[in-house]
Amino acid sequence: MIRPIQSLCLSLLLVAPAMAQESFRVELGRDGETIGDMRPVFLTFESRPMPAISPSEVARRYHRLFRTSDEPEVRIDALNRLSNIRDRSGEDIGFSPAEEERVYSEAISSYESILERGSYGGRLDELLYQMAKAHALTGQQDASIQRLKQLIGLYPQSPLVPEARFRLAESAFAAGQYAEAENGYRHLVTSDDSEEFSTTARYMLGWSQFKQGPSAWNRAAATFVEVLDEFLPQEQSLESVSESSVDTIDDTFRVLALMAARNSGPDTLISWLDRERPRPWEHLLFDRLADYYAILGDTRGSVAANTAFIEYSPNHNSVPAFLLQVVDVWQTAGDVEQVRAARARFVETYGAESAFAELSGDQSDKWRSYSKRLADYHYDLGGRAAEQGQVAASGKAFAIAAAYYEGLSPRVAQSGEILRLAGDARLQAGQFAKALVNFRKAAYEAPGYNEAADAAWAAVILLRDGVDQKLPTAEFRPELQDLSNEANRFEKRFADDARISGLMADLGSRWLAVGNHERALHYASQVLTAAGASPAEQYTAWQVTARIRQKEGEYGLAERAWNQALDLAEGDQLEDVTDEQRAAVRRQLATAVYRQGEMAAARGRFREAVGHFRRVDSVLPGSEIAIRARYDAANTLLKASDWAAAVADLQEFRADHPQHELAAGISDKLVHAWIQSDKPTRAASELLQAADNSANPWGLRMRAAELLNEAGNIAERNALYVDYLATGPEAADGSEHERLQTFRYRLVETGDDPDSWREALVQAELDSAWHSADTLEWSSRASLVLGARAAAVFTSISLSQPLEQSLDRKQKALEAARQRFLDAEALGGARVLSESLFRRAELYRGLAKDLMTSTIPSDLNELEAMQYQMLLEEEAYPFEEKAIQLHTENHRRIASEGYDAWIGRSLGVLAELHPGRYERSVKWLSWNMRSKDGV
Incomplete structure (x- = not known):
């Protein structure tokens, strides 16, 4: 139940004693707990100066006076003064309730005695009032009512009339005459002289x-609303x-709630109020209805009442309490789902910073508690859904949990763990960018968080998975630079964290993979400089260093790094390194090592290069690179001569490696x-050996032949x-x-059977489309030699009988020789023409001569022999003419080619054949004839 602030429970302040000469009114009967207990008896007195004695002493004297006096007026006056002293002093003096009833019973006879005499020094309206009180105290209700009615009828202007009317209305109410009581109370409420009773009268109305x-009830509701307006304006x-006033106000709320509940509940309540005129107590009324x-x-009615006020006055400062009360109602009913929904509404309503600032301390604590509970619930719900394979439901639950954690984090003293949970929830929901933000906040913005390093590490791992594209989304694609920045931030804040060296090793490998050698190094x-780096991390770092040095051509540094990596790999500190690695x-x-050899060789440092190449085999014996290094060492020695x-x-x-491709x-x-x-x-021997194993050996053998020729090894060549x-x-x-x-x-020149090679030489030249000066010279000379050989054969054939046969042989030999000479001319041209012409001419001259000197058949007579001789001369003549012609042609070449030995020999033959023309002493000169005028 929502209660007014503690003032409703404050004690009623005691009225201070009145000063002298002030009038006051003594209430002789307190209102009871119920209407039936009320005591409608009042006396009015004039104030007089209090004696300088104690109130208890004065009361004792008036008490004795009442007991000892026989005068009705005196007794009544003593009784009034006792009541006055008790009310003024605030002390429990005078009569006890039992004594008071007995005293007033005794006083009735005094009142009646005074009325019978008709003589009274005071006011009769007061006397009637006191009599009514006395009758009421002695249980004579009818008599009391009768006296009150007399008072009203006889003295309508008396100041005691309002109270009399009030007592009459009370009596009617007690008697169940509610309509009559309503009229009585209304008269008091509307009367201008009843201000003292208006509040109570309105309440009773x-x-x-x-x-x-x-x-x-609508009339009653309007009246009760006025009561509340008066008490709580x-x-x-x-x-x-x-x-x-506490009970009165509380009963008013209670009866309004009861009437509303028995009608349409919150709607009825709202109909009795005025939205245009907000009242400060309205929220208490809704609260009372909810409590009812x-x-x-x-439960649902209670929730509806609370909710109705929230909707009726959404900006009221009591709305948080109503929202919390909804939570309590559902919690009392044991409806977990509704409790959770109510908590969620409260958290959502005050999620904004401005709204949260309006909450009280206790309400703020509730908000934090609810946020944490809701976040934990949805986090667990997401986990259970994930276990069941409900991906979509899991992601939704984790996202809701993350939102609650994120809303809670700025409103708790230690936000680190909350932010980390938010990050984890976002991670589980697949919202990786938001998860990263939460992890970073937990790590770097939450002071005093003991697990900050783990939160920061979670951010690093998230970025790493994003870079590796291990996350099931295309929206979160961080770059390696992002991961590197996060790692640097982690290292700067958590410099002593044991995971840093492993992270740095991983980043070195990653930057190496993308080609950024500077960052990788x-x-x-x-x-490598970290004191706590594990062997595995050092192994990775040495490999990164070695690869970069090797890629950048710093092979000496690379060798050093590879040696370090190898020492670790072959030691007993790394268990997961395989033989293959x-x-x-x-x-x-x-x-x-091999590259160092190559580099030294390229720079002309051959001895150094050979040393490096030969070291490769000691590093990796029998390997392909070691084999190639041996080969390159030999090549380098070749370069070094x-x-x-x-x-x-x-x-x-x-x-060692006969089958290797390099061999x-x-x-x-x-x-x-x-x-x-x-x-x-x-060298030739090597070539011939290679030729024996070659599919095309003749190229190698011919190279060997050239080398043998160079070495003078003619026979092998x-x-x-x-x-x-x-x-x-x-x-x-x-x-x-x-x-x-x-x-x-x-x-x-040097072989066996040279003439056969001359013939091959000449024939190849004649058949070829390509010629050179040497080949033409060689072949033409060879043809001349062959011609001379044929001419010798021609000469060796004698003409004998039968002539036709020997002549036929002779002519064929001539033709063979002549053809050789013609081939020589065709191949050698002017260089061999003189010799060829001479030799051809001599063939014809020899034939003519042989014909002339051939034997005559023995069976001829002289005349026949003479005729036969003449026929031979006729046959020989053309050949002789042909010879002269060819010698003459050779002679004529002097003018164009100059004189040579073969031309000289032709001249000798011509001189023999025509002595008169050619047999003379001539000196052959060579000159250039020029006219005097240069023509």
Whole structure:
């Protein structure tokens, strides 16, 4: 139940003793707890100065006077003065209630005696009033009423009439005559001279109307509203309610609540009020209605009453109490769901900072408590839904929990744990950006939070999962820079946290993966300089460092880092490093050493390079890179012109790895080394050995032939030429043709059966589309030699009988020789023409001569023999003419080509054939004839 502020429970203040010469009114009978207990007897006296003796002493004397006097007037006056002293002094003096009833019973005879005599020094209206009181105290209600009516009838202007009317209305009410009581109370309420009784009369007017039944309840409600308006006219009235008014006000609220409950509840209550005229006590009325329903066990009615006021006056400062009362009502009813809903409404209503500021301390605590309970409930609900696979329901519950935690966090002294729970709830709800905000606040903005480091770590992990795209959303995609910034913030605030080195190691790997070597090295160095870094973290940092150094060409530093990583990998501190991973580190280390060799070789530091290459095998024996390093060491020795060492390394490599792909090129390198070291025979031998294992051996063999030629090893060279030419190679271009002709020419010069190679040489030249000066020279000379050989054969054939047969042979030999000479001319041109012309002419001259000197058949007579001789001369003549013609042609070449030996020999023959023309001494000169005028 909502109660007015404590003023309703304040004690009634005692009235201070009145000063002398002031009038006062003594209330002889207090109102009882009920209407039936009221004592409507009042006396009015004039004030007189109080004697300078104690009130108890004065009362004792008046008490004795009442007992000892026989005069009615004296007794009545003593009785009045005793009542006055008791009321003025506030002391419990005079008569006890039992004595008072007995005394007033005794006083009745005095009152009647005075009335019978008709003589009384005081006012008769007062006497009638006192008699009515005396009758009431002695249980003579009818007589008391009769005296009151006499008072009203005889003395309508008496100041005692209002009280008389009040006592009559009270009597009617007590007798159940509610309509009569209503009229009596209304007369008092509307009368101008009844101000003293208006409040109580209005109160009783309402009760008299209420007692008449539901048909009069609207009148009763209006009256009770006026009662409350009179008792509680303004807000401050709630703070200063006198103790004597508490029950009246409380009963008024109670009866209004009862009437409303028996009608339409809150709606009826609202109909009795005026929205345009708010009253300071309205919330107490709704509260009483809610309490009434609660007492009846009508939970929903109680909630409706509370809710009705909230809606009726939403800005009233009591709304928080009504909202909280709804929570209490549902809680009393045991309806958990409704309790939770009511708490949620309260929390939501005062979620804003301005609204929260209006709450009292206790209400603020309630708000915090409800927020925490609601948050915890929805958090647990989300967890249960997640366990059952209800993803959507789980996310919704966690989001609600997070909202409650977030609203609560700024309103608690220690907000860290609340914010962390909010972050976790947002995380579970899939609201990752909001979760990140909460984790950060818990970590860095919540003073005194012992778990701040864990909250900060949660922010780091959330960002890391976002960078790795492990979160089921495309909306939260932080960059690596965001993760790095968060890690830096974590490291700065929680420098002693054991997780930092692992975080830095991870960041080093990540920055390395995206190619930012500077940042990767920065984080790796932080790990390596951290005192508490674990072996696993150091292992990662060394790998990052090694890879960066290696990528940047700092292979010496890379080797150092790889060595450190390898030491850790092969030690007993890392349990999760596999053999494959160790092998990978060794490969990287070998690569770093190998690259140092390459770099030294590129800079011309060959000895240093060879040293690095040879070290690779000690790092990773038998590995591919070690094999290549051995090969590169040999190559580097070649570059350094250390032929002997290079040959030794190459031969050793080939012996150790004969099937390796690099072994295929060793032969060429060995050939190069032998050549460079001026050992062509060794080079040729290497080539021939390689040729034996080659699918196309002749290229290698011909290179070997050239080297043998260079070394002067003619026999081996010629053997290779012969074998090669036996394969019938055909030239594809001029250079190839010249090469083949060179082989043939060399065989002509130094080989066996040179004439056969001359024939091959000449024929190849004649058949080829490509020629060179050398090949033409070689082939033309060869053709001349072959022609001379044929001419010798021609000469050796004698003409004998039968002539036709020998002549036929002779002519064929001539034709063969002549063709050789013509081939020589075709190939050699002007260079061999003189010799060719001479030799051809001599063939014809020899034939003519042989014809002339041939034997005559023995069976001819002289005449026939003479005729036969003449026929021979006729046959020989053309040949002689042909010879002269060719010699003459040769002679004529002097003018164009100049004189040579073969032309001279032609002149000798011409001189023999035509002595008169050619046999003379001539000196052949060569000059240039120029006219004097330069023409």
